[in-house]
Amino acid sequence: xxxxxxxxxxxxxxxxxxxxxxxxxxxxxxxxxxxxxxxxxxxxxxxxxxxxxxxxxxxxxxxxxxxxxxxxxxxxxxxxxxxxxxxxxxxxxxxxxxxxxxxx
Amino acid sequence: xxxxxxxxxxxxxxxxxxxxxxxxxxxxxxxxxxxxxxxxxxxxxxxxxxxxxxxxxxxxxxxxxxxxxxxxxxxxxxxxxxxxxxxxxxxxxxxxxxxxxxxxxxxxxxxxxxxxxxxxxxxxxxxxxxxxxxxxxxxxxxxxxxxxxxxxxxxxxxxxxxxxxxxx
Numbered sequence: 141x142x143x144x145x146x147x148x149x150x151x152x153x154x155x156x157x158x159x160x161x162x163x164x165x166x167x168x169x170x171x172x173x174x175x176x177x178x179x180x181x182x183x184x185x186x187x188x189x190x191x192x193x194x195x196x197x198x199x200x201x202x203x204x205x206x207x208x209x210x211x212x213x214x215x216x217x218x219x220x221x222x223x224x225x226x227x228x229x230x231x232x233x234x235x236x237x238x239x240x241x242x243x244x
Numbered sequence: 245x246x247x248x249x250x251x252x253x254x255x256x257x258x259x260x261x262x263x264x265x266x267x268x269x270x271x272x273x274x275x276x277x278x279x280x281x282x283x284x285x286x287x288x289x290x291x292x293x294x295x296x297x298x299x300x301x302x303x304x305x306x307x308x309x310x311x312x313x314x315x316x317x318x319x320x321x322x323x324x325x326x327x328x329x330x331x332x333x334x335x336x337x338x339x340x341x342x343x344x345x346x347x348x349x350x351x352x353x354x355x356x357x358x359x360x361x362x363x364x365x366x367x368x369x370x371x372x373x374x375x376x377x378x379x380x381x382x383x384x385x386x387x388x389x390x391x392x393x394x395x396x397x398x399x400x401x402x403x404x405x406x407x408x409x410x411x412x
Contacts, residue, residue: 144342148342151367151370152335152338154366155363155367159362166362169362
């Protein structure tokens with residue numbers, strides 16, 4: 141596979157993630173209603189369906205609290221990743237350390 | 245003036261058509277494609293070409309065979325239509341540009357789907373496509389795209405002539 145193929149495949153994956161609502165940019169624009177679960181625009185204060193008060197945090201803030209994310213493009217990466225698989229940014233080290241195999 | 249001076253394509257007259265960009269249109273239905281090609285012909289400034297099938301292989305093959313300089317692809321965001329969404333159209337754009345690196349690809353999207361904007365903007369940012377429009381394609385927008393295409397054609401010609409000179 142050539143460099144062009146790899147680059148475009150990565151780019152297409154990002155577009156697909158965004159198009160189908162799973163990308164970080166889409167999540168930053170969404171707030172979930174705690175009552176009915178409907179996705180509302182981030183600037184709204186009340187749910188358009190049930191009228192419940194929406195939280196301050198966007199869906200991405202919640203996602204960020206649960207996953208290790210790339211500071212460059214925002215996608216979730218594994219705890220052990222050194223480089224982001226999407227954009228290639230070198231990732232900062234986390235508190236997670238690899239468990240050393242203990243000698244029996 | 246040298247008799248052996250390289251001839252430039254004439255700005256007007258019978259040879260002028262050769263310099264115009266080849267604009268391929270592929271809309272969601274054959275009727276719409278024919279209408280778009282007629283509209284492009286009436287607009288002027290390009291040689292229109294209608295691609296009646298919007299199947300991935302057909303579009304790529306026809307663009308390559310006709311050496312298109314510009315490709316207009318229409319999207320359909322209706323439920324249940326998977327092969328006419330942003331990522332599928334980007335797939336076509338990538339393959340066309342792999343075969344024709346100077347071909348410019350623009351998407352014509354229907355109005356009323358703000359959730360697709362993030363993906364469209366990202367596709368432009370990542371240079372998978374050259375641009376998009378929401379709603380009906382206006383004559384003004386099409387002229388801008390044709391100008392961009394003409395500029396890129398000139399730049400490609402300059403590059404190739406420079407490379408030709410550099411080669412011994």
